[in-house]
Amino acid sequence: DAGVIQSPRHEVTEMGQEVTLRCKPISGHDYLFWYRQTMMRGLELLIYFNNNVPIDDSGMPEDRFSAKMPNASFSTLKIQPSEPRDSAVYFCASSFSSAGEAFFGQGTRLTVV
Amino acid sequence: GIQVEQSPPDLILQEGANSTLRCNFSDSVNNLQWFHQNPWGQLINLFYIPSGTKQNGRLSATTVATERYSLLYISSSQTTDSGVYFCAVNDYKLSFGAGTTVTVRA
Numbered sequence: 001d002a003g004v005i006q007s008p009r010h011e012v013t014e015m016g017q018e019v020t021l022r023c024k025p026i027s028g029h030d031y032l033f034w035y036r037q038t039m040m041r042g043l044e045l046l047i048y049f050n051n052n053v054p055i056d057d058s059g060m061p062e063d064r065f066s067a068k069m070p071n072a073s074f075s076t077l078k079i080q081p082s083e084p085r086d087s088a089v090y091f092c093a094s095s096f097s098s099a100g101e102a103f104f105g106q107g108t109r110l111t112v113v
Numbered sequence: 114g115i116q117v118e119q120s121p122p123d124l125i126l127q128e129g130a131n132s133t134l135r136c137n138f139s140d141s142v143n144n145l146q147w148f149h150q151n152p153w154g155q156l157i158n159l160f161y162i163p164s165g166t167k168q169n170g171r172l173s174a175t176t177v178a179t180e181r182y183s184l185l186y187i188s189s190s191q192t193t194d195s196g197v198y199f200c201a202v203n204d205y206k207l208s209f210g211a212g213t214t215v216t217v218r219a
Contacts, residue, residue, distance in 0.1 A: 033206070033207065042212070043209040045207065056205075091156065098143070098203070098205060099143035099163075101146065104148075104155075104158075106154075106155055
């Protein structure tokens with residue numbers, strides 16, 4: 001397996017624009033996680049899915065953020081409208097079970113100017 | 114949620130030195146992982162170690178779940194070991210510590 005695949009690797013956008021980040025989990029993994037990494041807050045969980053269903057979205061910062069998982073092999077994280085404070089590295093991870101080993105994608109570095 | 118504390122926050126090593134990184138957590142966990150974030154930002158899996166001891170080359174890890182801590186040992190450090198080492202624990206979600214930044218000097 002190629003591992004968790006995220007796209008794009010880098011995204012630069014203007015404030016107010018919509019941003020969509022994409023993730024393909026490892027085949028057979030039932031859990032998918034979205035994390036955000038910033039210098040101030042470190043690595044924080046935004047939302048996670050089990051069998052394509054959102055289980056815990058308490059980490060989503062506000063209504064501008066939304067995440068979907070239409071099927072077992074694809075998830076999106078959308079920010080609309082984007083703001084400069086959303087600038088961060090966004091990671092997607094997947095695991096076979098809730099307590100199983102999690103594997104991370106290479107991340108998307110988002111810069112909102 | 115579970116609190117995860119890593120120490121020390123920063124570590125500077127001379128190439129060839131050994132070191133120990135510590136991770137303390139506040140409650141029972143189902144899973145504990147160690148990651149290395151390299152200078153390019155990638156999170157590399159080092160160990161999946163809910164309990165016991167594992168070794169992988171120059172790295173080894175020990176988790177004592179009953180005492181709520183885990184240790185990561187780096188032996189004969191190399192410049193490629195530089196980066197940030199994260200401990201992450203799982204109750205129903207993976208919660209990360211703040212990391213230990215390791216700098217290995219040639």
